[in-house]
Amino acid sequence: MVRKIENARERFGTAAIELFRARGYADTTVAQIAAAAGLTERTFFRYFIDKPEVLFWRAAELEAEVLDTIARGDDPKPLNLVIAALESAGRFFDRHRQGVQVRQAIVAEHPDFQERELMKMRSLAIAIRTALEGRGTPTGTARMVAQVGVLIWQAALERWCEDELRRDFAHHVHTSLAELTDATAR
Amino acid sequence: MVRKIENARERFGTAAIELFRARGYADTTVAQIAAAAGLTERTFFRYFIDKPEVLFWRAAELEAEVLDTIARGDDPKPLNLVIAALESAGRFFDRHRQGVQVRQAIVAEHPDFQERELMKMRSLAIAIRTALEGRGTPTGTARMVAQVGVLIWQAALERWCEDELRRDFAHHVHTSLAELTDATAR
Numbered sequence: 528m529v530r531k532i533e534n535a536r537e538r539f540g541t542a543a544i545e546l547f548r549a550r551g552y553a554d555t556t557v558a559q560i561a562a563a564a565g566l567t568e569r570t571f572f573r574y575f576i577d578k579p580e581v582l583f584w585r586a587a588e589l590e591a592e593v594l595d596t597i598a599r600g601d602d603p604k605p606l607n608l609v610i611a612a613l614e615s616a617g618r619f620f621d622r623h624r625q626g627v628q629v630r631q632a633i634v635a636e637h638p639d640f641q642e643r644e645l646m647k648m649r650s651l652a653i654a655i656r657t658a659l660e661g662r663g664t665p666t667g668t669a670r671m672v673a674q675v676g677v678l679i680w681q682a683a684l685e686r687w688c689e690d691e692l693r694r695d696f697a698h699h700v701h702t703s704l705a706e707l708t709d710a711t712a713r
Numbered sequence: 714m715v716r717k718i719e720n721a722r723e724r725f726g727t728a729a730i731e732l733f734r735a736r737g738y739a740d741t742t743v744a745q746i747a748a749a750a751g752l753t754e755r756t757f758f759r760y761f762i763d764k765p766e767v768l769f770w771r772a773a774e775l776e777a778e779v780l781d782t783i784a785r786g787d788d789p790k791p792l793n794l795v796i797a798a799l800e801s802a803g804r805f806f807d808r809h810r811q812g813v814q815v816r817q818a819i820v821a822e823h824p825d826f827q828e829r830e831l832m833k834m835r836s837l838a839i840a841i842r843t844a845l846e847g848r849g850t851p852t853g854t855a856r857m858v859a860q861v862g863v864l865i866w867q868a869a870l871e872r873w874c875e876d877e878l879r880r881d882f883a884h885h886v887h888t889s890l891a892e893l894t895d896a897t898a899r
Contacts, residue, residue, distance in 0.1 A: 605896070606896050606897060638832075641832070641835070642828045642831065642832055645828065645831040645832065645835065646824075646827070646828055646831065649827070649831065667892060668892065668895075668896065670868070670871075671868060671889070671892045671893055671896050672896050674864050674867070674868065675864070675893065675896055675897060678860050678861070678864055681860070682856070682857060682860065685856075703857070704897070706853060706854065706857045707857055707861065707897055708897045708898075709854075710791070710792050710854065710857050710858045710861055711792060711861060711890070711893055711894045711897055712894075
């Protein structure tokens with residue numbers, strides 16, 4: 528059953544992004560997304576509360592992957608666990624470069640979607656903090672490392688989207704971390 | 714004229730926070746705020762688009778102070794300019810500790826207000842980045858230092874609100890920065 532659900536979501540999601548790229552977000556209807564996915568509009572609304580949700584549903588999956596990598600890691604340094612988790616989740620971006628870029632451009636153009644994105648990032652920070660605390664990291668450190676993780680995630684994604692050399696997400700995670708370390712060095 | 718406007722805003726703002734503290738946010742009406750401020754409801758809506766705005770209007774002033782301090786600073790290190798600016802703006806918090814704590818608690822309880830707060834923080838990051846670029850800081854560094862500044866601001870504010878010893882905002886800026894430096898040290 529789970530596989531079936533994931534397949535429908537994927538089909539809608541892939542069809543939607545392809546239509547957004549070709550016709551623009553505003554000019555794409557849910558009926559067109561459903562038709563392109565070979566499914567019905569009614570089925571669409573069983574998986575997504577509204578059209579914007581096709582831009583956001585993946586965040587929960589990426590968050591789950593980040594948390595899983597943190598839980599399984601064995602590095603004693605909390606930031607290293609988080610960096611490894613960002614790299615792992617970021618492989619999704621490398622595999623779906625064009626789709627992610629289309630998605631990011633749409634979010635950047637809509638203030639409402641930026642708010643939704645910021646709330647997802649806040650949720651990610653809280654989840655990372657909780658995962659680190661679950662491993663025994665003190666609260667103050669867990670909170671700061673989680674926020675640093677989200678900051679690196681956002682900076683890396685911005686750089687990755689702009690990178691004409693198409694280097695992978697992990698490269699930009701490390702560049703962003705180095706930049707952060709330089710900025711905060713005394 | 715400007716002074717008169719600022720006075721009315723201040724009177725509404727002070728009256729509102731005092732009522733929120735005493736009666737709760739939800740149980741306070743704009744009519745009650747206006748009465749407590751010795752002004753009319755109609756005047757209230759000349760200065761604030763809605764009741765929540767009394768929780769957010771101050772952000773623009775704090776942002777202006779941050780930008781002004783960055784513009785006037787002479788430290789060659791961008792992060793030091795930003796830290797000095799946060800300390801300067803944070804003196805407002807020390808002078809209005811109880812009001813700020815009431816305000817923070819209300820925002821924390823309302824997801825809508827958290828979104829609005831996150832958008833203000835995003836706006837602050839963009840403004841700091843622009844101010845640094847205006848001083849010749851390269852774009853990549855300016856972007857990262859601005860994001861670090863906002864992160865420190867948020868962490869310091871959270872710690873300051875929770876601090877039973879009532880140490881000043883600048884103390885928490887430095888504690889948060891030290892924690893960040895530790896977290897990112899290799």
